[in-house]
Amino acid sequence: MNVLVVGAHPDDELLGVGGTIIKHIKNGDKVSVLLLTDGHTSRFRDPSRAGEHSPEVVARVESAEKAAKLLGFDLHFAPFFDQRLDIVPHIELVHAIEKVANEINPQIVYCHHKGDVNTDHQTTFSACMTSFRSVGKDYPVRFLTYETVSSTEWGVPSGEAYFMPNVFVDITEQLDKKMEALKLYDQEMREFPHPRSYEGIKISAQRWGSVASVHAAEAFMLIREVIK
Numbered sequence: 001m002n003v004l005v006v007g008a009h010p011d012d013e014l015l016g017v018g019g020t021i022i023k024h025i026k027n028g029d030k031v032s033v034l035l036l037t038d039g040h041t042s043r044f045r046d047p048s049r050a051g052e053h054s055p056e057v058v059a060r061v062e063s064a065e066k067a068a069k070l071l072g073f074d075l076h077f078a079p080f081f082d083q084r085l086d087i088v089p090h091i092e093l094v095h096a097i098e099k100v101a102n103e104i105n106p107q108i109v110y111c112h113h114k115g116d117v118n119t120d121h122q123t124t125f126s127a128c129m130t131s132f133r134s135v136g137k138d139y140p141v142r143f144l145t146y147e148t149v150s151s152t153e154w155g156v157p158s159g160e161a162y163f164m165p166n167v168f169v170d171i172t173e174q175l176d177k178k179m180e181a182l183k184l185y186d187q188e189m190r191e192f193p194h195p196r197s198y199e200g201i202k203i204s205a206q207r208w209g210s211v212a213s214v215h216a217a218e219a220f221m222l223i224r225e226v227i228k
Contacts, residue, residue: 001029004106004140005073006097006128008036008120009082010064011185015196016146017110018178019171019205020218022071026174029108031073034100035064036093036124037082063184070181076100085123093127101131106140113145113221115161117154134226141228144220149204150196165219168212175205175216 003024007013013021013033024031038057061077068075078096080088101109111128112121125145132140147153147163155161171178179198182189192199205216 001108002104002106003029003031003108003110004101004104005031005033005110006036006112006124007033008085008112008118008124010035010038010060011182011188012112012121012148013064014067014178014182014185015201016112016148017218018071018181019174019216020110020169020220021073022174022177023169023171024108025072030104032076032100032104032106033064033068033073034076034078034097036078036085036096037080037120038077059187060185063187066184067181070184071177074104083120085120088123090127090130093123094130097127097131105138108142108144109140110144110146110220113147113152113155113163115155115158115163116148116151117156118148118151121148121151129223134224139226141226142222143224144222146218146220147204149201150190150194153195163219163221165208165211165221167220167222168208168214168217169220170209170212170214170216171205171218172209172215175202178205 005013005017021031038061064075109132112125114125116122132143144167152163190197194200208217208219209215
């Protein structure tokens with residue numbers, strides 16, 4: 001089975017889907033990850049530096065490449081700038097996603113939750129909704145959204161935006177490997193009690209695990225499933 005994870009920034013793929021990626025690969029599935037930005041250029045105060053191959057940007061991209069090698073997934077990058085996806089024409093984002101999707105023909109897609117506080121995440125979700133419509137014969141039969149700690153929980157507390165998972169993946173056996181991979185993004189991690197800390201991520205996995213009566217889990221919202 002072909003699986004595609006779409007994320008706005010390097011580290012999103014591990015924060016939200018790391019354990020599930022490992023489980024898919026263990027089960028013989030082919031996993032591809034598409035990251036739409038380098039995840040760093042917005043931190044430059046000078047907007048003219050957007051897209052610059054600075055040491056910080058190179059380090060973030062290299063972290064993603066090392067994570068792909070460690071876990072065994074295929075990695076793709078789109079050419080957009082961090083925290084600027086909302087000014088990219090929607091059709092350009094859709095075309096970038098569809099280009100990769102047409103290459104790999106995914107049966108399962110994971111994407112950001114629509115209610116995340118991060119605008120790049122919201123824009124990514126919107127583009128994925130367009131890209132993965134149930135049209136034709138090769139569309140994904142399962143489309144889910146994932147939680148990104150330090151973004152999903154800071155969204156607007158409304159019924160439409162709130163993350164209400166209805167699919168839980170037991171990652172008890174995969175959690176240690178997920179944490180090992182996250183260390184490749186150590187420059188992005190924070191001190192506890194920040195949610196994007198090693199302790200915070202383990203607590204999140206335990207929290208969702210307790211909902212599903214397992215030791216650790218990743219949680220997802222099922223947007224669409226087509227049973228053929």
